Amino acid sequence: MFDVVDAALERARAQGVRDVEVYAERSASRRIKVYQHEVEQLTAAERRGVGVRVFRDGAVGHAYTSDLTPQALDAVVRRAVDNAAVSDADEFAALPQPGGEPADVHPYDERLTAATNERRIELALAVESAALDADPRVKTVEDAMYADGEGEVFLASSAGVRGSFRVNQCHCFAYALAEQDGQVETGYAFSVGRALEDLDPEACGREAAERAVRLLGAKPCASFKGQVLLDPFVSASFFGVLSSALTADAVQKGRSLFAGREGQKVAGELLQLVDDGTLPDGLDSVPFDGEGVPTRRTPLISGGGVLQGFLYDTYTARKADRASTGNGIRGSYSGLPGVRPTNLVVSGPATPVADILAGIEHGVLVTDAVGVHSGANPISGEFSVGISGILIEGGELTTPVHEVTLASDIIGMLTNVRALGDDARWVPGGSIFTPSVLMDGVAIGGT
Amino acid sequence: MDIAAFDAGLLEATLARALRRGGDFAEVYVEDRDSTGLRLEDGRIEQTSGGREAGAAVRLLSGERTYYAYSDALDEAGLSAAADAVAAAERSGAGGADVVHLGAVRSLPGAHPVAVPPDEVAIARKADLVRAADEAARAAGAEIVQAIAGYGETRQKVLIANSLGDLVFDDRTRTRFSVQVVARRDDVIQTGHETVGGSAGFELLDETIARQTAAVAAQKAVTMLGSKPAPVGAMPVVLANGFGGTLFHEACGHGLEADAIAKGASIYAGKMGQVVAAPHVSAYDDGSIRNGWGSQAFDDEGVPTQKTMVIEDGRLTGYLYDRLRARQMKAAPSGNGRRQSFRHVPIPRMTTTYIAPGDATPDDIIAATPRGFYAKSLAGGQVEPASGAFVFGVAEGYLIEDGRLTTPLRGATLVGSGIDILMKIDMIAGDFEVKSGICGKDGQGVPVGTGQSTLRIAEMTVGGTG
Numbered sequence: 001m002f003d004v005v006d007a008a009l010e011r012a013r014a015q016g017v018r019d020v021e022v023y024a025e026r027s028a029s030r031r032i033k034v035y036q037h038e039v040e041q042l043t044a045a046e047r048r049g050v051g052v053r054v055f056r057d058g059a060v061g062h063a064y065t066s067d068l069t070p071q072a073l074d075a076v077v078r079r080a081v082d083n084a085a086v087s088d089a090d091e092f093a094a095l096p097q098p099g100g101e102p103a104d105v106h107p108y109d110e111r112l113t114a115a116t117n118e119r120r121i122e123l124a125l126a127v128e129s130a131a132l133d134a135d136p137r138v139k140t141v142e143d144a145m146y147a148d149g150e151g152e153v154f155l156a157s158s159a160g161v162r163g164s165f166r167v168n169q170c171h172c173f174a175y176a177l178a179e180q181d182g183q184v185e186t187g188y189a190f191s192v193g194r195a196l197e198d199l200d201p202e203a204c205g206r207e208a209a210e211r212a213v214r215l216l217g218a219k220p221c222a223s224f225k226g227q228v229l230l231d232p233f234v235s236a237s238f239f240g241v242l243s244s245a246l247t248a249d250a251v252q253k254g255r256s257l258f259a260g261r262e263g264q265k266v267a268g269e270l271l272q273l274v275d276d277g278t279l280p281d282g283l284d285s286v287p288f289d290g291e292g293v294p295t296r297r298t299p300l301i302s303g304g305g306v307l308q309g310f311l312y313d314t315y316t317a318r319k320a321d322r323a324s325t326g327n328g329i330r331g332s333y334s335g336l337p338g339v340r341p342t343n344l345v346v347s348g349p350a351t352p353v354a355d356i357l358a359g360i361e362h363g364v365l366v367t368d369a370v371g372v373h374s375g376a377n378p379i380s381g382e383f384s385v386g387i388s389g390i391l392i393e394g395g396e397l398t399t400p401v402h403e404v405t406l407a408s409d410i411i412g413m414l415t416n417v418r419a420l421g422d423d424a425r426w427v428p429g430g431s432i433f434t435p436s437v438l439m440d441g442v443a444i445g446g447t
Numbered sequence: 448m449d450i451a452a453f454d455a456g457l458l459e460a461t462l463a464r465a466l467r468r469g470g471d472f473a474e475v476y477v478e479d480r481d482s483t484g485l486r487l488e489d490g491r492i493e494q495t496s497g498g499r500e501a502g503a504a505v506r507l508l509s510g511e512r513t514y515y516a517y518s519d520a521l522d523e524a525g526l527s528a529a530a531d532a533v534a535a536a537e538r539s540g541a542g543g544a545d546v547v548h549l550g551a552v553r554s555l556p557g558a559h560p561v562a563v564p565p566d567e568v569a570i571a572r573k574a575d576l577v578r579a580a581d582e583a584a585r586a587a588g589a590e591i592v593q594a595i596a597g598y599g600e601t602r603q604k605v606l607i608a609n610s611l612g613d614l615v616f617d618d619r620t621r622t623r624f625s626v627q628v629v630a631r632r633d634d635v636i637q638t639g640h641e642t643v644g645g646s647a648g649f650e651l652l653d654e655t656i657a658r659q660t661a662a663v664a665a666q667k668a669v670t671m672l673g674s675k676p677a678p679v680g681a682m683p684v685v686l687a688n689g690f691g692g693t694l695f696h697e698a699c700g701h702g703l704e705a706d707a708i709a710k711g712a713s714i715y716a717g718k719m720g721q722v723v724a725a726p727h728v729s730a731y732d733d734g735s736i737r738n739g740w741g742s743q744a745f746d747d748e749g750v751p752t753q754k755t756m757v758i759e760d761g762r763l764t765g766y767l768y769d770r771l772r773a774r775q776m777k778a779a780p781s782g783n784g785r786r787q788s789f790r791h792v793p794i795p796r797m798t799t800t801y802i803a804p805g806d807a808t809p810d811d812i813i814a815a816t817p818r819g820f821y822a823k824s825l826a827g828g829q830v831e832p833a834s835g836a837f838v839f840g841v842a843e844g845y846l847i848e849d850g851r852l853t854t855p856l857r858g859a860t861l862v863g864s865g866i867d868i869l870m871k872i873d874m875i876a877g878d879f880e881v882k883s884g885i886c887g888k889d890g891q892g893v894p895v896g897t898g899q900s901t902l903r904i905a906e907m908t909v910g911g912t913g
Contacts (some may be wrong), residue, residue: 033709039515044532046788048519049500064498066519072499079497086570088491117536142712142833176835177712184714184834220908223679253489254592255629257636334498370829370838377826377840379629380636382858384910386829386838403836405679405860405910445679445862445910 001026001048001154002164004068008052009156011070011077019055020077020093020158023290024048025333027151030117034124034144037169041184042117049333052080058089063446064334096160096314099324102287103278103295108166108423109194112148120146123172123201130205131176137216138209142186143175145386146201153286161292166427167284169194171428172201174208180216183400185388187211187368191282192428211367215388218400220446227363227418228406228442229356234369235434238383239273239346242410242428245378246275247327247339248316257381257410258307267305268417270348274299275311277326277342284431289313290330290337298325305415311340346434350422356438358395365390365397366406387444416440450479450501450521450606451616455549457523458608464530465507465611466543472508472770473533473546474609476747477501478789479523479567484599487577490585495570504789505529508771509537515792547612554616555751558744559737561620561648563835565600568649573598575626578650584628587665590672592630592636593629596661600649607749615749621740621894622651623883626661630668637674637857639667640824640842644740644883644894667824667843677859677911679843683819684861684907685812685847689880690824696800696886697830698837698865703732703757703765704783704795704888705772707832714835714866715763716764723763724869727805730758732767734782734798740883741799741896748784748793754783758869759798769795770903787891794889799896805875809901812874814850820909821852822861835865860910868904876901889902 001024012020026048033041050073051064061084065076128144148170156162171192178185189207191199230238250256258266267273279285279294288294291314299308312320313328316339328337357365366389377383384407390397409417421436458475465473483497503526504517514530518525537543546827551835565573577596595816603619623644630637645651692717699715707713715723724730734752736742745751748770757765768776769784772795784798813821826840841859881898 023874035511035726039512040517041792042536043515043792044536045515045517046519047502047517047790051498052887060494062494062496064500066502076498083497086485086492086495086574088493090491091495093493105655140712142707142710186831188831197773253633255636269868334500335497336494365624370831370836377638379638380857384840384858386836386860386910387861402834403862403864403908405862405908406836407679407860407910409858432479443679443911445860445908447681447908 003091024050024154031147053332056084059087092318096291099293111195126201127205130202131209134209176208178212185215218402221401236432240430248310249339267414273301282343291328293326295326348420353421360392363392461526462546469537469589470507470509470543478607485557487596502789504801507533549614555744559646562650563648579654583661595627626664628664632672637671639664647738674855674857677856696897700800702832705768724761727763729803732741747786752782801898804879806902819847862908871905874903
């Protein structure tokens with residue numbers, strides 16, 4: 001699609017625009033949902049489009065189109081220019097300059113392209129069967145699916161940025177419903193990779209079933225303040241919310257609780273948090289970001305729980321007089337780049353999960369949290385969500401609990417991290433690699 | 448191109464092409480969407496963006512199976528490729544249903560009248576709105592540290608043809624304005640949020656409305672600076688009108704969507720006609736409210752939107768159907784088949800869902816509550832339709848003591864499960880109000896309205912840190 005990108009750049013030159021950047025993408029995706037051992041839904045999709053960003057005396061205008069005809073490209077450039085006339089100028093807003101060699105990461109696996117639809121359908125069916133076979137109390141797998149996608153990105157600018165890369169990924173997912181004595185509990189699981197061979201549909205289905213079944217008989221527990229062990233799914237939600245406060249954008253605009261705390265201790269000694277867009281197995285790994293800046297490894301919390309820094313795109317980096325960390329991420333051609341994490345990695349000295357559990361006199365193993373995006377406020381740091389899980393008493397998992405709340409504040413939870421499990425795994429949705437995390441001083445609200 | 452004048456012959460040919468190897472229903476959905484958005488933060492308009500996306504989707508239903516394919520190309524090649532993709536997936540082999548000849552295009556141009564089409568308004572006037580909001584928010588005091596104002600407009604034209612012979616054109620204009628304000632006092636940071644939106648044009652907004660919206664958001668943030676951590680435990684909860692309706696949307700509405708019902712993944716499955724709420728509770732979903740944010744003349748399957756009674760005097764009376772689930776469950780489609788865009792499969796979705804007003808006053812309700820929690824504004828929430836369990840963040844809450852609102856409370860969540868809460872509604876006021884929002888489900892966001900009057904839930908779990 002460099003022909004389209006170059007045509008748009010040419011239209012911009014013809015319209016007298018000096019600083020322009022063109023981002024084009026094309027992608028194809030498939031989704032197969034099965035229900036009761038039959039294909040329920042099969043979706044095949046292709047999309048392509050182009051986004052144009054222009055800078056005029058420090059003012060930014062953006063426009064996009066899915067129509068790639070010469071007239072449409074001319075119109076989209078004109079619209080971006082018109083939009084720049086409305087935006088306010090800012091001395092730090094400027095066209096990103098070429099940022100050096102792209103990161104040595106190749107997020108594309110040829111094997112996925114060779115997969116047949118039959119294999120994909122088999123895989124989705126295997127997910128559902130594994131969940132249903134795992135336990136007779138699993139009545140339904142409301143969602144059993146396989147999905148994949150591949151895309152290609154083309155970026156070029158009048159400053160000489162020019163690059164392209166291909167990505168692909170696939171995953172399977174199960175959302176199982178277990179029922180006993182009229183009570184329904186749910187559990188989900190997924191398996192992710194870049195080829196069908198990377199996926200484990202049986203383990204995925206089985207895990208969703210187990211996560212639902214283990215909650216049967218759950219009821220609210222008594223309120224207490226103490227220890228919670230977040231399993232990797234829940235831990236990933238927590239760090240996902242927290243990460244938006246670690247962007248320079250949030251810091252510079254007064255909406256980060258971490259503003260002004262660089263170099264200070266913000267977390268328990270053990271905890272390390274890194275953003276890394278170059279990991280070979282990271283689903284959000286790419287050679288360069290949405291502005292052409294190479295991705296890299298950026299420590300956020302390390303050295304005894306000390307806040308090391310923030311994530312930057314070109315604009316926030318210029319404002320802070322430093323270099324972009326390659327975190328100017330674009331969701332699609334219709335959006336502007338924004339500061340966002342790539343892959344987040346939570347790490348630290350690993351303790352066997354069984355040993356962590358054995359050391360908890362009274363607490364909760366949290367296996368599901370709902371309302372993380374509405375109940376957690378990354379600006380104020382307040383964190384209050386509904387949870388399900390298993391009570392821990394005298395070092396043993398005892399009765400399941402649900403319809404209780406977990407409340408704390410983000411800094412409070414971070415500083416009270418007491419241990420990290422040996423069960424680290426990738427959790428998609430924000431591409432986070434995290435183990436189970438033990439935290440203290442958390443308020444559980446129940447009866 | 449103007450999709451209203453799309454070649455009906457090509458649509459018919461595409462439907463037949465999709466059905467050639469089997470299937471009992473085919474549909475073509477053509478969409479042309481143009482959006483413009485402005486965003487102000489830090490006192491400057493930092494992003495102005497707009498664009499146009501067009502494409503077509505072909506859907507084939509065969510028994511309970513759905514095949515879906517789409518293309519960005521609105522020509523014969525694009526439509527044929529999508530039709531071939533769905534036909535290739537169909538394995539029944541035998542020829543499919545016949546295509547009924549498409550009749551004249553149906554549309555309802557007066558259903559949600561647009562007095563001032565936003566695309567005819569100079570973009571500078573839209574910029575004036577976000578600037579006015581910034582000024583008004585910052586005028587609320589030195590504690591205001593940030594204001595974010597957003598303006599958005601969308602004009603979406605859809606043309607829907609199906610093998611039953613339906614041909615529907617719908618021209619939808621939506622306009623929305625939102626303000627978020629951040630206030631800080633020492634180490635305490637609080638936010639306030641307010642929006643205005645409708646299936647209407649630029650007549651919905653002017654600088655006075657922009658300033659009022661910002662002032663409300665700023666007031667919420669400043670009020671909450673003086674808040675104390677919310678208590679923990681079970682207590683009476685009074686939900687304010689407007690934003691309080693989000694609770695009904697999440698706790699009940701999602702469980703009434705027919706896809707969850709069909710799979711038995713809802714606590715409301717198999718309960719038609721049964722008591723699911725207190726006797727004085729009635730509730731509706733209404734996609735036809737004039738100029739409502741969640742309204743449109745037709746749903747995204749070409750079915751006219753309607754007012755559906757879902758609960759009458761405490762008894763379950765209706766589910767929300769798309770065509771697929773209506774077929775499976777032998778019911779009539781209710782105009783709730785919606786999709787985010789041509790890139791998304793239509794599924795049962797709410798439009799504007801609300802609990803009908805009662806005859807108390809908000810003051811009566813608070814005065815009748817010796818001690819409780821008053822939720823003025825909810826931050827949003829989530830539900831598991833299968834179990835009915837939900838959780839809500841409270842953006843603005845107060846303690847009720849001796850029948851009066853006292854201390855502002857922060858960090859509260861409301862936890863419970865759908866039917867349990869509906870059964871415990873013991874007072875409803877008459878101050879009905881609808882608010883606009885975006886509801887997410889299966890990765891698709893669609894505009895919805897949520898509403899209610901002030902009401903009381905006799906007992907509910909409040910989670911806080913205090």
